[in-house]
Amino acid sequence: MAHADLISPITLSDPQPFTIAGREFRSRLMVGTGKYASNAQMIEAIEASGAEVVTVAVRRVDLDRSRDEAILHHLDPDQYFLLANTAGCFNATDAIRYARLARAAGFNEWVKLEVIGDQQTLLPDTAGLLEATKTLVEEGFKVLAYTNEDLITALRLEDAGAVAVMPLASPIGSGLGMLNPYAIRTIKQRLSVPVIVDAGVGTASDACIVMEQGVDGILMNTGIAAAKEPVRMAMAMRAAVESGRNAYLAGRMPKREVAVPSSPTAGMLGS
Amino acid sequence: MVIAATPDELALIVNGAERRIPAGWTLADLLASLALDARTVVIERNGIILRDRASFAKLELAADDSIEIVHFVGGG
Numbered sequence: 001m002a003h004a005d006l007i008s009p010i011t012l013s014d015p016q017p018f019t020i021a022g023r024e025f026r027s028r029l030m031v032g033t034g035k036y037a038s039n040a041q042m043i044e045a046i047e048a049s050g051a052e053v054v055t056v057a058v059r060r061v062d063l064d065r066s067r068d069e070a071i072l073h074h075l076d077p078d079q080y081f082l083l084a085n086t087a088g089c090f091n092a093t094d095a096i097r098y099a100r101l102a103r104a105a106g107f108n109e110w111v112k113l114e115v116i117g118d119q120q121t122l123l124p125d126t127a128g129l130l131e132a133t134k135t136l137v138e139e140g141f142k143v144l145a146y147t148n149e150d151l152i153t154a155l156r157l158e159d160a161g162a163v164a165v166m167p168l169a170s171p172i173g174s175g176l177g178m179l180n181p182y183a184i185r186t187i188k189q190r191l192s193v194p195v196i197v198d199a200g201v202g203t204a205s206d207a208c209i210v211m212e213q214g215v216d217g218i219l220m221n222t223g224i225a226a227a228k229e230p231v232r233m234a235m236a237m238r239a240a241v242e243s244g245r246n247a248y249l250a251g252r253m254p255k256r257e258v259a260v261p262s263s264p265t266a267g268m269l270g271s
Numbered sequence: 272m273v274i275a276a277t278p279d280e281l282a283l284i285v286n287g288a289e290r291r292i293p294a295g296w297t298l299a300d301l302l303a304s305l306a307l308d309a310r311t312v313v314i315e316r317n318g319i320i321l322r323d324r325a326s327f328a329k330l331e332l333a334a335d336d337s338i339e340i341v342h343f344v345g346g347g
Binding site for chain 1: 286305307311312313315320339340341346347
């Protein structure tokens with residue numbers, strides 16, 4: 001295989017670093033820390049994903065110690081950027097309370113804001129989300145708002161001071177992939193703040209297609225954690241996000257509904 | 272069933288469940304009894320977040336206090 005070493009791969013850097021609220025991150029893939037079979041598997045998967053931003057949830061300490069759930073025993077806060085979420089909150093008041101508790105942990109003032117409106121679909125309550133965004137921005141939080149793929153809500157969240165808007169690809173934990181590429185593209189085209197697709201990515205091709213829309217990044221959890229081999233899926237997702245980003249930057253060829261030959265039509269034998 | 276606390280102890284709510292502690296205990300005493308490191312948890316007392324961890328050793332708990340002790344867990 002010595003000859004293979006002679007060919008060094010060409011790598012082109014991304015002309016636009018991935019920046020949120022003035023902070024540059026090394027990976028456009030952000031990952032959750034829930035639903036892993038073990039903490040060891042979670043750590044290995046996160047390492048394989050190359051992610052820098054990892055989300056965590058705020059919950060009561062289990063005072064009986066029946067579960068080993070304290071994530072900071074496993075995750076080095078110097079190595080990863082901890083992004084607390086307000087998952088499980090069904091109104092603005094609760095989401096604000098959870099965000100404040102998360103900030104009091106002392107790592108940063110960032111929050112992935114979720115205000116859920118419906119138990120079955122976990123779709124966002126956009127009115128509550130907007131209300132909580134305004135309050136938290138006033139309190140100095142950097143709000144990354146989990147929302148649906150509605151352009152008007154996305155614009156309102158940006159106006160309210162969200163540092164990133166996070167439209168869903170499809171419902172949380174569904175693995176259905178991106179259901180509305182048009183809406184995602186429209187949001188990306190119209191917003192100035194980063195657009196990070198959150199939720200619904202089920203496999204690597206989903207992640208690649210999301211990034212091909214030109215969005216700034218992806219946040220996923222179940223797509224990796226619920227794979228049969230989460231560590232391998234994390235590797236696949238990392239490559240897919242990079243691949244989709246590069247395909248977007250490269251600019252795809254136009255689609256045609258007729259064939260166009262790739263080889264010369266001139267010089268055929270017998271002509 | 273609620274049993275009245277004796278003069279030497281008081282009842283309060285910790286993470287939604289009633290607990291009895293010796294009268295005069297501080298928040299730091301409570302955390303120590305639960306084997307919790309104050310640096311890894313966030314405490315809310317009667318709806319107010321206690322940001323100053325250095326104050327825990329001086330903060331005496333009162334009857335009927337509602338204490339929430341939270342931390343970061345895995346989530347997406």
